[in-house]
Amino acid sequence: MITLHPxxxxxxxxxQFVVLPYEEFVLLKERLEEMEDLLQLRKAEKAEGRKPTVxxxxxxxxxxxx
Numbered sequence: 001m002i003t004l005h006p007x008x009x010x011x012x013x014x015x016q017f018v019v020l021p022y023e024e025f026v027l028l029k030e031r032l033e034e035m036e037d038l039l040q041l042r043k044a045e046k047a048e049g050r051k052p053t054v055x056x057x058x059x060x061x062x063x064x065x066x
Contacts, residue, residue: 002027
């Protein structure tokens with residue numbers, strides 16, 4: 001869980017903006033990117049279904065990679 005320390009900026013009696021310490025902003029942005037990556041991975045896995053896969057070691061051998 002991320003602990004945030006937001007400052008809420010109010011204009012005309014309404015909450016308009018949030019200011020975060022830079023470190024918290026960076027952490028929050030990284031977590032959002034990780035979640036987006038995870039959602040894309042799950043979507044790809046679902047699309048592939050039960051198609052056969054190749055272990056990474058074998059794929060590297062087949063491609064002549066170390």
